[in-house]
Every structure is written in C-alpha cells, then in structure tokens.
Amino acid sequence: MAIQKGEKIPNITLTTMAQGKPEAVETARLLADKKVVLFSLPGAFTPTCSARHLPGFIQNADAFREKGVDLIICTAVNDAFVMDAWGKAQGAGDKVMMLADGNGDFADALGLAFDARGFGMGRRGMRFSMVINDGVIEQLNIEEPGAFHVSSAEHVLSQI
Numbered sequence: 001m002a003i004q005k006g007e008k009i010p011n012i013t014l015t016t017m018a019q020g021k022p023e024a025v026e027t028a029r030l031l032a033d034k035k036v037v038l039f040s041l042p043g044a045f046t047p048t049c050s051a052r053h054l055p056g057f058i059q060n061a062d063a064f065r066e067k068g069v070d071l072i073i074c075t076a077v078n079d080a081f082v083m084d085a086w087g088k089a090q091g092a093g094d095k096v097m098m099l100a101d102g103n104g105d106f107a108d109a110l111g112l113a114f115d116a117r118g119f120g121m122g123r124r125g126m127r128f129s130m131v132i133n134d135g136v137i138e139q140l141n142i143e144e145p146g147a148f149h150v151s152s153a154e155h156v157l158s159q160i
Contacts, residue, residue: 002111005140009132010109014075014099017084025099027106031135034070037156039129040107044078044086048148053127054090056153061095064153067160069131072096077104077113077125101125112142129156 107125
C-alpha cells in the first residue's frame with residue numbers, strides 16, 4: 001500500500017555526490033525541521049523527466065523558496081553518478097538536490113515502485129510529488145501511469 005498524506009517518511013538511506021564521491025544521506029536527518037518539496041520520476045535523462053519535470057522545479061526554485069520551502073529534492077531509481085551528471089546537465093546547481101535511490105529502497109518503502117521491465121528499465125519509482133513538513137507528508141500527488149500533471153512544479157506550487 002502506498003504511503004498516505006499525514007504519514008511520516010520512513011528513514012531510508014539515499015545517495016548524493018559530494019566532492020566527487022557518493023555520500024549517504026538519511027531521510028530522517030535530511031527532512032528534520034524543514035519544509036521540503038520532494039519529487040520522484042522514473043529515470044534520469046528520460047524524455048518527460050528531462051524536458052518538463054526536473055526543469056519545472058529548477059525554474060520555480062525561487063518561487064518555492066518565497067513560499068517557505070527550505071529544500072527541493074529530486075529522486076529516481078538511478079545511481080548517484082547518473083543523478084549527479086543529470087543534475088549538472090540540467091543546471092540543477094543548488095536549486096534542486098539530486099538524490100539517488102539506487103536500489104529502489106525508497107520507492108519500495110513508500111509503496112510507490114513499479115515494474116518497468118516492459119520498457120527495459122527494471123524496477124523504478126513512480127512519478128510523484130509531495131510537500132513534507134518536518135518529515136510528515138502534507139501533500140501527496142501520485143501520477144497515473146504515463147501522465148504528467150499533479151507532480152509538476154506548478155501544481156505543487158498551487159498547494160503551498
């Protein structure tokens with residue numbers, strides 16, 4: 001069953017790149033005492049993810065900050081090297097933190113994983129977005145398969 005609005009994000013270890021090396025990041029520590037927008041997508045460098053999803057959050061980063069968001073996080077079931085390269089290619093900089101869910105543990109713990117073997121992609125995380133306050137989900141937006149609406153930066157901005 002998928003995680004629900006009002007529930008606490010499980011403590012899972014994700015990975016980021018720091019000074020050219022993978023670095024573990026625990027969700028409990030990262031989300032504590034912060035208002036966070038977290039979004040997930042099926043994969044780095046994929047068409048909708050690269051053309052619309054990540055760019056929307058990069059372009060609207062200042063608008064999120066103006067609404068009190070401390071941190072914007074992008075996750076995908078990719079390794080930290082891929083997430084880092086994709087973030088650099090997209091110009092994420094310090095606007096969006098790129099976190100790798102390399103084994104899909106985060107997507108699994110949230111109940112938001114899906115089987116994309118039919119597309120040659122293995123197990124992946126669904127496309128979703130959430131607003132998190134001190135580790136607790138305030139807003140949760142899960143896309144229907146193949147859709148891109150409720151997880152967009154613009155939709156999330158309208159919820160804050």
